[in-house]
Amino acid sequence: MWIRTKTWAAVAGATAFTAVTAFSAHAQDTIKIGVSEPLTGAVAASGNYVTNGARIAADVINKKGGVLGKQIELVIEDNKSNPREAVNSAEKLILKDKVPVMMGAWSSTFTLAVMPKLMEYGVPMVVETASSGKITTSGNPWIFRTSPTSAMEALAFGKQLAAFSPAIKKVDFLSVNNDWGLGAAAEFKKMFEAKGITVGRTETMSPDATDLSAQLAALKGTGSDTLIVTSGIEQLTLAIRQAGEQRLPQRLITTGGSFPEPLLKTPGPKGYASQHLLFFAPWAVERAKYPAIAKEFVDGWSARKLDFAGQTEGFRGYDAILTIAEAIKVAGKAEPTAIRDALWKVKLKGVNGDIAFGKEGPAGQESGQAEPNIYVVELKDGAVSVK
Amino acid sequence: MDQFLQHLLNGLVLGATYALLGIGLTLIFGIMRVVNFAHGELYALGGYAAYAAVSVFDLNYFGSLILAAIAGLVMGALIEYVLLRRRDLGSIDEVMLIMIGTMLIMQNTELLAWGGVAKAVPSPFSQEPLLWGEVSVSPIRLFVLCTALILLAVFYMLIERSRFGLAMRATFQDRDAARIVGVDVSRIYTATFALGSCLAAVAGALLAPVFVVSPTMGDLANLKAFAIVILGGLGNLGGAAIGGFALALVEEFGAGYISTAYRDAIGFLVILLVMIVRPQGLFAGKERVG
Numbered sequence: 001m002w003i004r005t006k007t008w009a010a011v012a013g014a015t016a017f018t019a020v021t022a023f024s025a026h027a028q029d030t031i032k033i034g035v036s037e038p039l040t041g042a043v044a045a046s047g048n049y050v051t052n053g054a055r056i057a058a059d060v061i062n063k064k065g066g067v068l069g070k071q072i073e074l075v076i077e078d079n080k081s082n083p084r085e086a087v088n089s090a091e092k093l094i095l096k097d098k099v100p101v102m103m104g105a106w107s108s109t110f111t112l113a114v115m116p117k118l119m120e121y122g123v124p125m126v127v128e129t130a131s132s133g134k135i136t137t138s139g140n141p142w143i144f145r146t147s148p149t150s151a152m153e154a155l156a157f158g159k160q161l162a163a164f165s166p167a168i169k170k171v172d173f174l175s176v177n178n179d180w181g182l183g184a185a186a187e188f189k190k191m192f193e194a195k196g197i198t199v200g201r202t203e204t205m206s207p208d209a210t211d212l213s214a215q216l217a218a219l220k221g222t223g224s225d226t227l228i229v230t231s232g233i234e235q236l237t238l239a240i241r242q243a244g245e246q247r248l249p250q251r252l253i254t255t256g257g258s259f260p261e262p263l264l265k266t267p268g269p270k271g272y273a274s275q276h277l278l279f280f281a282p283w284a285v286e287r288a289k290y291p292a293i294a295k296e297f298v299d300g301w302s303a304r305k306l307d308f309a310g311q312t313e314g315f316r317g318y319d320a321i322l323t324i325a326e327a328i329k330v331a332g333k334a335e336p337t338a339i340r341d342a343l344w345k346v347k348l349k350g351v352n353g354d355i356a357f358g359k360e361g362p363a364g365q366e367s368g369q370a371e372p373n374i375y376v377v378e379l380k381d382g383a384v385s386v387k
Numbered sequence: 388m389d390q391f392l393q394h395l396l397n398g399l400v401l402g403a404t405y406a407l408l409g410i411g412l413t414l415i416f417g418i419m420r421v422v423n424f425a426h427g428e429l430y431a432l433g434g435y436a437a438y439a440a441v442s443v444f445d446l447n448y449f450g451s452l453i454l455a456a457i458a459g460l461v462m463g464a465l466i467e468y469v470l471l472r473r474r475d476l477g478s479i480d481e482v483m484l485i486m487i488g489t490m491l492i493m494q495n496t497e498l499l500a501w502g503g504v505a506k507a508v509p510s511p512f513s514q515e516p517l518l519w520g521e522v523s524v525s526p527i528r529l530f531v532l533c534t535a536l537i538l539l540a541v542f543y544m545l546i547e548r549s550r551f552g553l554a555m556r557a558t559f560q561d562r563d564a565a566r567i568v569g570v571d572v573s574r575i576y577t578a579t580f581a582l583g584s585c586l587a588a589v590a591g592a593l594l595a596p597v598f599v600v601s602p603t604m605g606d607l608a609n610l611k612a613f614a615i616v617i618l619g620g621l622g623n624l625g626g627a628a629i630g631g632f633a634l635a636l637v638e639e640f641g642a643g644y645i646s647t648a649y650r651d652a653i654g655f656l657v658i659l660l661v662m663i664v665r666p667q668g669l670f671a672g673k674e675r676v677g
Contacts, residue, residue, distance in 0.1 A: 039503050040498060040503025040602065040603075041503065041603065042603075044503040044504045044505065044601075045504050045505065048503070048504055078503070177648055203647045204647055204648040205647065206648075206650070206651065208603070208607065209650070210598035210599060210604075211397075211401065211598065213393075213397040213401075213639070214394065214397065214638070214639050214642030214643045214647055214650060215642065215647045217390055217393040217394055217397065217643055218390065218642075218643050218647065220390065220393070221390060234505050234599055237507070237599075238598065238599065241514075244514065244516070245514070245516045245523065245524070245525040245528075246393070246516070246523050247516060247518070247523045262507045265507075265509075266507060266509050266510075266514075267514070268514055269514045269515050269516065270514075270515065
């Protein structure tokens with residue numbers, strides 16, 4: 001009886017093993033792209049939008065026949081809005097799923113945490129959102145960024161200062177307390193000072209803080225006419241709402257490309273307006289550099305019945321996956337070093353505009369950086385207008 | 388000077404909810420000697436109850452508060468009856484592990500049911516703030532403050548003036564002596580856990596329209612609740628109430644006048660100092676353990 005059971009178990013095991021390996025060998029007929037985004041936690045709203053954008057891009061590409069004759073498969077991992085989990089997710093994608101290329105990780109903090117792993121295992125990553133200057137100047141040749149740096153954002157904004165009336169004379173800052181928020185505040189400060197605008201008070205908020213009343217009360221009496229707020233969707237919504245509650249006199253301008261879409265459904269106090277620096281304005285698709293390409297993304301987004309305003313961030317995932325697919329095509333094979341070399345040669349028309357990587361960082365160890373476009377959008381009483 | 392009043396008001400509003408959280412936790416610890424790590428999850432449960440009531444079932448906000456209270460009572464009673472009733476509550480390690488497990492299960496169930504993206508609960512009041520001179524407060528925050536104060540008063544009456552409260556206080560003082568005089572200790576335990584959880588759930592529902600509702604909202608609430616309870620003295624109800632207000636005011640003024648970046652740190656620094664100077668907490672008497 002015992003021997004029979006053992007033999008039976010061995011045969012069953014061998015069959016299962018063969019079946020599994022045969023199945024996974026068959027499943028090699030897709031090209032995997034690793035995605036590490038915050039799907040839960042403090043910045044989950046943005047992470048979900050970006051991931052949905054990526055999914056739409058994969059669908060669009062696969063419908064057109066895929067890349068190199070194979071279909072694209074996105075392997076999506078949740079980094080839980082946490083740098084430690086970002087590193088874990090990257091390792092899992094590289095070591096277990098054996099992805100030849102990655103997209104991620106939304107926040108500058110998570111991206112910076114993942115970067116050493118990219119160096120260690122030799123896998124390129126397209127950075128779709130993070131804006132800290134450190135990402136492309138740390139001497140990591142596996143990094144290719146499609147999103148603008150905070151410095152670029154500040155410069156682009158500096159060119160639009162004349163459009164603001166009353167003119168901006170004194171500025172305060174309210175930033176999330178991490179590499180992104182502090183870096184953005186530093187870059188914008190530099191830009192304002194170069195233009196002769198006074199910089200007032202800077203307050204910070206921890207990434208998962210929901211009560212910003214202390215910071216806002218402190219900013220209330222500073223005499224500034226403008227408050228620059230840098231954070232994700234959740235905190236921007238809370239900051240704008242609570243600033244309205246405390247009747248802050250400053251005009252509010254948010255940076256980083258996130259749009260506080262909950263305020264569309266539940267607006268702040270009447271007459272209270274806020275302005276937002278975005279890298280794609282779905283309310284003015286016709287102003288995109290390549291409207292036909294933008295429309296393909298917008299159609300895919302509305303077909304999935306997703307939040308309209310989420311496109312302000314969804315396009316980041318879309319453009320990044322298009323970029324990766326193009327690089328794989330140019331490389332001719334789904335292999336990390338080949339893809340890395342191919343990314344330098346990519347010249348692509350994306351939702352935001354032209355995508356091509358210039359060298360940035362210490363010589364010999366440069367990272368790739370693209371130069372995207374910037375839009376200013378105003379939100380008032382639940383309605384949006386593009387400047 | 389106007390900022391001072393604004394900070395004071397902000398601190399009082401927050402303090403009232405902290406007090407609700409702290410009292411619930413210290414009640415459970417004081418009577419049952421159970422370290423309830425799942426307390427923050429009851430707060431989150433209240434928040435999601437409010438979200439479900441308003442956004443899914445189309446109830447009004449005030450109805451959602453009642454729904455949250457009931458959810459808290461039921462969940463608290465359930466946890467006590469199913470998980471703790473037949474345990475030796477004296478074995479602290481075992482109880483702690485059970486409560487941590489409960490916390491993980493509750494948090495991940497919420498994640499599964501509602502997803503990871505934070506949810507907004509619309510406020511039933513207008514968004515226009517009320518203005519008194521330079522101080523402004525939104526109607527919802529004022530409502531939260533008043534409701535929390537009323538609940539604290541009702542709770543005080545329950546504990547100090549009712550027979551039930553008398554039975555609870557007796558069990559609190561000496562469990563065996565209470566048994567001897569005829570108190571049904573098991574029922575008191577269930578009621579205690581239910582009541583403490585109810586307070587946490589109502590705090591969560593009250594704050595749902597002020598902030599956002601997310602699966603991890605209970606983590607910080609848990610931490611703050613423990614900090615308040617330790618500050619006020621473990622098991623001391625009045626201490627927990629005062630501790631709640633004290634922590635909120637320290638955080639608010641610390642953030643406003645010292646540094647917003649260290650807001651949470653300032654609160655914990657004060658607790659650290661209290662622990663060094665008076666380790667039994669501000670209001671409790673010294674106790675021998677073991």
